[in-house]
Amino acid sequence: MSILNENFLWGGAVAAHQLEGGWDQGGKGISVADVMTVGAHGQPRKITDGVLMGENYPNHEAIDFYHRYQADIQLFAELGINCFRTSIAWTRIFPKGDESEPNEEGLQFYDDLFDECLKHGIQPVVTLSHFEMPYHLVTAYGGWRNRKMIDFFLHFAEVCFNRYQDKVTYWMTFNEINNQANYQEDFAPFTNSGVRYKAGENREELMYQAAHYELVASALAVKAGHQVNPKLKIGCMIAMVPIYPYSCDPEDMMAAVSAMQKRYWFTDVHVRGKYPPYLMKYLKRKNFKMDMTEADIRALTQGTVDYIGFSYYMSFAVKGGGKGPAFDYDESRDLVSNPYVKASDWGWQIDPLGLRYAMNWFAERYELPLFIVENGFGAIDEKLPDGTVDDQYRIDFLKAHIESMKEAVEYDGVDLMGYTPWGFIDLVSAGTGEMKKRYGFIYVDKNNAGQGTLARSKKKSFDWYQQVIKSNGEKL
Numbered sequence: 001m002s003i004l005n006e007n008f009l010w011g012g013a014v015a016a017h018q019l020e021g022g023w024d025q026g027g028k029g030i031s032v033a034d035v036m037t038v039g040a041h042g043q044p045r046k047i048t049d050g051v052l053m054g055e056n057y058p059n060h061e062a063i064d065f066y067h068r069y070q071a072d073i074q075l076f077a078e079l080g081i082n083c084f085r086t087s088i089a090w091t092r093i094f095p096k097g098d099e100s101e102p103n104e105e106g107l108q109f110y111d112d113l114f115d116e117c118l119k120h121g122i123q124p125v126v127t128l129s130h131f132e133m134p135y136h137l138v139t140a141y142g143g144w145r146n147r148k149m150i151d152f153f154l155h156f157a158e159v160c161f162n163r164y165q166d167k168v169t170y171w172m173t174f175n176e177i178n179n180q181a182n183y184q185e186d187f188a189p190f191t192n193s194g195v196r197y198k199a200g201e202n203r204e205e206l207m208y209q210a211a212h213y214e215l216v217a218s219a220l221a222v223k224a225g226h227q228v229n230p231k232l233k234i235g236c237m238i239a240m241v242p243i244y245p246y247s248c249d250p251e252d253m254m255a256a257v258s259a260m261q262k263r264y265w266f267t268d269v270h271v272r273g274k275y276p277p278y279l280m281k282y283l284k285r286k287n288f289k290m291d292m293t294e295a296d297i298r299a300l301t302q303g304t305v306d307y308i309g310f311s312y313y314m315s316f317a318v319k320g321g322g323k324g325p326a327f328d329y330d331e332s333r334d335l336v337s338n339p340y341v342k343a344s345d346w347g348w349q350i351d352p353l354g355l356r357y358a359m360n361w362f363a364e365r366y367e368l369p370l371f372i373v374e375n376g377f378g379a380i381d382e383k384l385p386d387g388t389v390d391d392q393y394r395i396d397f398l399k400a401h402i403e404s405m406k407e408a409v410e411y412d413g414v415d416l417m418g419y420t421p422w423g424f425i426d427l428v429s430a431g432t433g434e435m436k437k438r439y440g441f442i443y444v445d446k447n448n449a450g451q452g453t454l455a456r457s458k459k460k461s462f463d464w465y466q467q468v469i470k471s472n473g474e475k476l
C-alpha cells in the first residue's frame with residue numbers, strides 16, 4: 001500500500017515564457033519576460049529598458065513548445081504524469097494587457113494544448129501569472145505600482161476561468177508572489193510586479209504597495225473563479241525557502257522568526273484574508289503610506305485560497321546577533337551559509353529535510369491541503385554520444401526530497417495533493433535566462449548560444465521518475 005493517496009497528482013512543472021517560444025506569434029504581445037537581460041553564470045538577470053536582445057534571445061524561441069507541444073505531450077504521457085503545471089502567457093490572451101476583447105488565437109492555443117493533455121489523461125494545472133505580464137502595462141502604467149492593474153488582471157483571470165473551466169480544475173494566481181520580498185534585487189520585483197524602481201524611491205515601500213494590489217487582485221480572481229464554477233480549486237503559489245536560525249543562540253532564533261515573517265506574510269493574506277499584526281506594526285513603524293481601502297480589506301476576506309501551492313528548492317540560515325528588538329531582516333544582508341548542507345553549482349543549498357520542515361510549517365499554520373508545484377535540481381548536464389544523460393545527481397536529489405515529502409505525509413499527517421518537479425523538460429532558466437541550467441528528465445538539444453536541433457531525448461532520470469509514478473512513490 002502506498003503512503004500517498006491513490007489520486008495523488010504526479011506531474012511536471014513549466015512556465016509559458018520559459019518553454020513556449022513563439023514570442024511574437026499568434027497575435028502575442030511583448031511580455032516582461034521578453035525584455036530581460038541574460039545573466040552570466042550565477043548572476044541575476046537585469047532589467048533592460050525594453051531593448052529586445054536579438055535573435056538568439058533565449059525565451060523568444062525557448063524550446064519551441066509552441067509548435068512542438070503535441071509530440072512533447074506524447075512523451076509526457078510515456079513518462080506517466082497525470083498532471084501538467086504550466087502558465088498562460090497573459091500576452092497571448094491580451095497582447096497589451098488593457099484591451100477589453102481577448103485575442104481569440106491565443107485562447108485557441110491553450111484550448112488545443114489543454115485538449116491534447118486531457119486526451120492523454122493529463123490534467124492541466126494552471127498559473128495565471130508566472131513571472132511575466134504584458135510589457136505595455138509596465139511602460140504605460142508602471143506595472144503593479146498602479147491600482148489599475150487589479151482590473152486588468154481580474155479581466156484576464158475571468159476570461160480564462162470562463163473559457164477553460166471544463167478543462168482546468170486546479171489554478172494558481174501569481175507564481176512565487178513572495179519573491180519580491182527581496183526588493184533589493186532588481187530581478188525579483190520586476191518579474192513579479194513589473195515595477196521598475198526610479199532613483200530616490202523607497203523600494204521597500206513600493207514593494208509593499210505593489211504586493212498589496214497583487215494580493216487584492218488575487219483575492220478578487222479567486223472569488224470570481226468560484227463564481228464562474230464552484231468546482232474550481234484556486235490556490236496561491238509561495239516560494240518556500242525556510243529560514244533557519246544559524247545557531248541555538250536565542251538571538252538567532254528570534255532573527256529566524258522575524259525573517260520567516262518577512263518572507264511569508266503573503267501566505268497569511270492569501271489564506272486568512274488579512275494582514276498579520278506584525279506586518280501592520282511594521283508598516284506603521286516605517287511610516288509607509290499605503291493605498292489600502294476598506295473595499296480592499298473586504299476583498300481579501302472574500303477571496304481566500306483553496307490550497308497552498310509552493311516551490312521548494314533550498315533553505316536559508318540567518319544570524320541575529322546585536323541587531324536589536326526590531327530586527328529588520330534584509331535578505332540581501334542577513335543570510336549566512338549553513339555549514340550542515342552542501343550547495344549546487346549555483347549556490348542553492350541542498351536540504352531535503354527542509355522540505356518536511358516546510359510542509360509542517362504550512363500545515364500547522366494554515367490547515368489547508370498543500371501542493372508541491374516546484375522542486376528540482378539545476379545542473380550542467382553532459383549529453384553522452386548515445387544521446388542520453390547520466391544524471392544520477394538529479395535522481396539522488398529528487399529521491400531524497402520525495403522521501404522527506406513522504407515522511408511529512410506518513411508521520412506528520414500533512415495533507416498533500418501532489419508533486420510536480422520543476423522543468424521536467426529542459427527549458428530556459430528564469431533566474432539566469434540561460435539554457436545550460438537544466439532540470440529536466442527530458443533533454444532538449446539547444447546550447448547557451450541558442451544553437452541546436454531542439455531534439456528531445458530521455459535522460460536516466462526519465463526512467464527513474466516513470467517508475468516512481470507507476471509505484472505511486474513507493475519505488476524510489
Ligand code: BGP
Pocket residue numbers: 015131175176239311374378422428429430431432437
Ligand atoms: C522558480 C520559478 C521558476 C524557475 C525555478 C528555477 O523560482 O518559479 O520559473 O525557473 O525557480 O529557477 P532557475 O530557473 O533560476 O534555476
